[in-house]
Amino acid sequence: MIFTAENILLIGSILILSSILISKTGYRFGIPTLLLFLVVGMLFGSDGLGLQFHSASDAQFIGMIALSIILFSGGMDTKYADIRPVLKPGIVLSTLGVLLTTLLTGAFIYWISGWDNTNIQLPLLTSMLLAATMSSTDSASVFNLLRSQNMNLKQNLRPMLELESGSNDPMAYMLTIxxxxxxxxxxxxxxxxVGKDLLIQFFFGGVIGYAAGRFSVWLVNKINLSNSSLYPILLLSLVFITFTVTDQLKGNGYLAVYIMGMIVGNARLAFRKDISTFMNGLTWxxxxxVFLTLGLLVNPHEMLDIAAVAMLIGIFMILAARPISVFLCLLPFRKLTNKxxxxxxxxxxxxxVPIIFATYPVLAEIEGSQQLFNIVFFITLLSLIIQGxxxxxxxxxxxxxxxxxKEGNEFGVELPDEIDSSLNDLTLTTEMLQKGNRLADMKLPQGTLVMLVKRDNEFIIPNGQLELHPGDKLLLISENKKEQA
Structure with missing residues (x-):
């Protein structure tokens, strides 16, 4: 079966529905949801139920759109306060780390190409190209795993990993191109x-991304639209404009949209809740x-020929290339422990990301590019299974x-950025009520008020004479303290 204008909506909806249902089951067993999306695509593909999709250019286009949205959304969720302590190691990992991983892996691939029992014969530059496509950590996978599992880590490792994964795709992309x-x-x-091209891409990507972020914040806050639902759509259009303009000026569009997202996410923004909800849904x-598309694109039977050599390369990357690169890059940062x-x-x-980048050699008709694509796909599966x-x-x-x-509060109430206040919830205990059980008896900090009381499943609008019970939850609004000049 092939995709046509008449059946694409039905087939696409079935694929998405199947992915969501299967991911719910897989999550209970600790299987990464993105791996399941890939598997669903493979099951419905040419070697499975027979859906025929062989367009690397269409897959690349879909991947470009998806990666722009994922990187922008990831940038929006990255807070300056979190990344400031880990900015230097994060940047070193996303630049020098990618380069070292490429060199180490490329040299290993070139070395094993000469073995009698391997079925690849790649010259040095092609070996480096294969390594470059796989040299960055995948932003979608890292964001998805850390955030879906609500994982919190010591030594500021979570923001450092998110910063690295969000900012290292541009380096891998530039090396690949x-x-x-x-x-x-x-x-x-x-x-x-090469050095000149890298500098140009970083310069234009950084400058345009910063300028686009500042302009987007100004426009969203100043423009008066008839419907609040139009604000996230306005912002999405600016993301795509930023990516395209940067790319046309020979800058790196992926870096630009990530920086743009960071600027927007750390500024005061009107309709932030609407925008965040829209972007989170769109990112998912x-x-x-993109994972379904890439799963459909691959022909699993073709991976059998390269399974052994891909396994060898993948294990080398996991156990040697990546650790050596990380330890060398983090050597100057003494505060980080060996653990x-x-x-x-x-x-x-x-x-x-590596699979999307692996479509570029295919479209450029590099000799052996289909073999490179299958190796990258196999190693991606290996990484998601073993590491993910x-x-x-x-x-x-x-x-x-x-x-x-805990994120947010148990009442599900949020305040717009224009209100310079914060919301918190407090669960009352018997000890807290020993000096009086009325709201008027509560000694709250100056500038703090009780907005709402939740008792079991009942919500109560409070007044000073309200009698409080142990277990009641209070929704508190507090003024944000002004920083001293």
Whole structure:
């Protein structure tokens, strides 16, 4: 069966519905949901139920849209206060770490290409290209695993891992594109030109991303639209404009939208709740779509020929290339313990991004590109199974896990950014009521008021004479303290 204009809506809906239902079951067994989305795509594909999808260009286009949304949404959720202490190690990992992983893995691939019992014969530059496509940790996988499991880690490891995964895709993308250009042209690798291209992409990506973020905040806060639902759509259009303009100016669009997301997420923003809800739903939708698409694109029977060599490369990346790169990059940062470095090494997840990047050699018609694609896909599955299913357990074994922090309040009430106040909830105990059980007897800090009382399933609008009971939950609103000049 092939996709047509008449059946694509039905088939697509069935695929998405199947993915969601299967992911609910898999979550109970600690299986990463994104892995299940890939598997569903493979089950419905050419070697499964027979859906025919073979367009690498369409998959690349869908991946580009999905990655733009995922990176922007991830940037929005990244808070300056969280990443400030880990900014330097995060940036080093996302740049030098990617380069070291590429060099180590590429050298290993080139070395095993000469073995009699391996079925790959790749020249040095093609070996480096294969390594470059897989050199970054996947932002979708890392964000999804850390946030869906509400994982909290010691030594600020969670924000560092999220910063690395959100900002290292541009480096892998640039290395992939540059190596494709060199191989296609037949010229030797010129490190001066490579360095120049990297600087240009980082410069325009950073500058345009920052400018677009500031402009987006100003526009959303100033423009008066008739319907609040239009604000997230307005912002989404600015994300795509930012990506496209940056790409046209030879900058890195993925870096630009990630920085744009950070600027927007850390500013005062009108209709933040509407925008966040919309972006979170859209991120989940495109994560499902891109993993399904990539699962449909691959022909599983073709991976049998490269399974042994891909297993060898994947194990080398997990046990050697990634740990060596991480330990070298984090060497100057003495405060990080060896356990922390080991955990960061283990969270070298591969996901949709390497597979999307592996479509670029296919479209560029690099010799052996289909073999490269199958190797990348196999290693992605290996990474999601081995690393993705063991991240939480590894954190516990290394004693790096912390109790999950509660997000929001139990009342489900949120305040817009324009109100410079914060909401918290408090559960009353018998000890708290010893000096009086009326609300008027409660000694609350100055600038704090009780908005609502929840007793069992009943909500009570309070007054000073309300009698309180142990177990009552109070919704408190407090003024944010002004910083002293």
């Amino acid at each position: 540059i190596l494709i250009q060199v191989i296609s042209s037949g010229n030797d690798l010129n490190f001066l030109i 939708l495109f994560q499902i779509i 922390a470095r080991l955990f960061v090494s283990w969270v070298g997840l591969r996901g949709a 299913m063991s991240i939480a357990k590894t954190a516990r074994i290394l004693h790096l896990d912390l109790p999950a922090e």
